[in-house]
Amino acid sequence: MRKKRVVITGMGVAAPNAVGLDNFNHALQQLKSGIRFFPELEKLKFSCQIGGKPEISEEIINRYFTPLQLRGLNSSGIIYGVIAGSEAWEDAGLSRADADAPDWHSGIIFGTGILGVDKFREAIHLIDDGNTRRLGSTSVIQTMASGISAYLGGILGCGNQVTTNSSACTTGTEALIMGYDRISNGQAQRMLVGSCSDHGPYIWGGFDAMRILPSRYNQNPEKASRPFSENASGFVPGSGAGALLLEDLDSAISRGATIYAEVLGGDINSGGQRGEGSMTAANNEAVIKCIQGAMKNSGIKSEDIDAINGHLTATNRDTVEILNWVEALDRKGTDFPYINSLKGMTGHCLSASGSIECVASVLQIKDNYVFGNLNCEEIHPEILAAISSKKVPVSKIDSRINILAKASFGFGDVNAVAIFKRYID
Amino acid sequence: MSETEIILKIKKIVEPYVQRLEGLNNFREETDFLKDLQINSANLVDVVLDVEDEFNIEIDNESMEGMLTVGDAKQIIQRKLNTN
Numbered sequence: 001m002r003k004k005r006v007v008i009t010g011m012g013v014a015a016p017n018a019v020g021l022d023n024f025n026h027a028l029q030q031l032k033s034g035i036r037f038f039p040e041l042e043k044l045k046f047s048c049q050i051g052g053k054p055e056i057s058e059e060i061i062n063r064y065f066t067p068l069q070l071r072g073l074n075s076s077g078i079i080y081g082v083i084a085g086s087e088a089w090e091d092a093g094l095s096r097a098d099a100d101a102p103d104w105h106s107g108i109i110f111g112t113g114i115l116g117v118d119k120f121r122e123a124i125h126l127i128d129d130g131n132t133r134r135l136g137s138t139s140v141i142q143t144m145a146s147g148i149s150a151y152l153g154g155i156l157g158c159g160n161q162v163t164t165n166s167s168a169c170t171t172g173t174e175a176l177i178m179g180y181d182r183i184s185n186g187q188a189q190r191m192l193v194g195s196c197s198d199h200g201p202y203i204w205g206g207f208d209a210m211r212i213l214p215s216r217y218n219q220n221p222e223k224a225s226r227p228f229s230e231n232a233s234g235f236v237p238g239s240g241a242g243a244l245l246l247e248d249l250d251s252a253i254s255r256g257a258t259i260y261a262e263v264l265g266g267d268i269n270s271g272g273q274r275g276e277g278s279m280t281a282a283n284n285e286a287v288i289k290c291i292q293g294a295m296k297n298s299g300i301k302s303e304d305i306d307a308i309n310g311h312l313t314a315t316n317r318d319t320v321e322i323l324n325w326v327e328a329l330d331r332k333g334t335d336f337p338y339i340n341s342l343k344g345m346t347g348h349c350l351s352a353s354g355s356i357e358c359v360a361s362v363l364q365i366k367d368n369y370v371f372g373n374l375n376c377e378e379i380h381p382e383i384l385a386a387i388s389s390k391k392v393p394v395s396k397i398d399s400r401i402n403i404l405a406k407a408s409f410g411f412g413d414v415n416a417v418a419i420f421k422r423y424i425d
Numbered sequence: 426m427s428e429t430e431i432i433l434k435i436k437k438i439v440e441p442y443v444q445r446l447e448g449l450n451n452f453r454e455e456t457d458f459l460k461d462l463q464i465n466s467a468n469l470v471d472v473v474l475d476v477e478d479e480f481n482i483e484i485d486n487e488s489m490e491g492m493l494t495v496g497d498a499k500q501i502i503q504r505k506l507n508t509n
Contacts, residue, residue, distance in 0.1 A: 067441055068441050068442060068468075071441060071471070072471075133486075134474060136468045136470065136471050137467040137468055137471050138471075138472055
């Protein structure tokens with residue numbers, strides 16, 4: 001059977017530097033930082049007392065949640081995910097299924113790393129005090145991993161596959177590729193894909209304990225996240241959600257939907273924690289295979305790629321990532337594509353990073369720009385030895401991107417690469 | 426506390442959970458939480474917790490099972506208030 005073409009017809013986002021698609025598009029072009037100091041983290045004696053957290057107004061909350069849904073709601077991942085997912089759905093011009101029957105042709109793959117930790121903490125305190133009967137009815141649905149796809153599935157009325165994937169910081173990009181597969185195989189017409197991550201000390205504490213977050217920027221938060229940099233000192237923890245509405249091209253055309261871009265395909269693999277791969281580090285051969293596999297599955301050659309949105313978290317692994325791209329594409333110096341990392345502005349939004357960055361990637365294709373890299377004035381010399389500094393813009397460049405490659409890598413030695421293309425009928 | 430006061434308090438408590446708002450217009454002892462107000466059955470435990478907080482009582486599982494109508498709730502609350 002011939003594979004269906006898959007396009008993006010709607011997007012939504014709740015990112016540390018902007019909430020809502022238009023605001024986010026603007027923030028990207030302005031290099032707006034979403035990194036702030038949190039007194040709570042100082043009080044808790046964190047080394048890294050800064051982070052990225054979307055600022056959600058009451059107005060937005062009340063727009064996307066009913067008063068009943070808001071009762072006892074204490075799962076920030078669900079809040080971000082529902083906002084982003086609902087926005088993508090509306091942005092695609094879709095209406096919610098009526099009360100009697102779901103939309104059998106629409107599904108959801110919306111991932112997370114861990115969900116509702118604040119709600120879970122509430123529950124733990126009640127349980128330990130012998131007060132389990134006081135948990136209320138939403139403790140389970142706010143803390144089950146699939147809570148986010150379940151909330152969205154009920155709000156929108158989706159009757160196709162509704163599930164949650166989880167693959168650490170690869171989650172969002174993996175969700176997109178899984179949704180792409182489902183549509184291209186003809187199993188669904190529309191898949192809402194995305195991911196979310198809670199914020200706060202119970203999410204970020206484990207990373208602080210690993211000493212992989214920057215501790216010297218508590219007084220200077222906006223300078224802390226420094227991808228590509230010689231003085232990168234760790235990733236800044238973030239949170240939020242991104243969502244994309246993937247759609248069968250025929251369905252999108254018949255609805256007269258706005259098409260942001262096409263998903264050509266992608267690849268997902270793992271380095272098996274072998275070779276230089278480990279629980280926390282990538283096997284380079286796996287990364288290279290994943291990039292090359294994505295190109296092959298998408299029917300493109302390396303010279304077709306105009307821009308890359310990397311994983312690039314602002315650790316000493318950034319250099320290794322660049323060298324992997326150079327080898328995978330067999331392109332270097334000034335021949336290398338433009339490359340950027342959103343994390344300079346948002347920090348590392350963990351399980352939400354892949355989807356927020358996919359949204360950022362697609363906006364660049366649609367609006368003809370490459371966003372600048374914040375805090376990348378001093379690029380690591382090993383990176384400069386491999387690629388030209390002109391390919392790591394420090395401010396927005398107007399450029400017509402035809403094809404963009406987006407990569408995400410995660411703990412567990414897992415990788416995902418997606419290929420987006422300008423849609424031309 | 427008078428019966429009318431108790432029923433008014435119950436009405437205020439269940440309001441956020443009600444999915445059939447017409448049911449609130451004719452709120453009386455016979456009003457059935459699930460049938461007339463279309464409260465999601467999972468939310469009945471939340472109603473019970475809110476009642477406990479409002480009246481400073483504890484409603485055991487057995488009492489909760491018999492709490493199908495406004496009148497049932499009123500009687501349970503009265504009983505618990507009297508034994509406190």
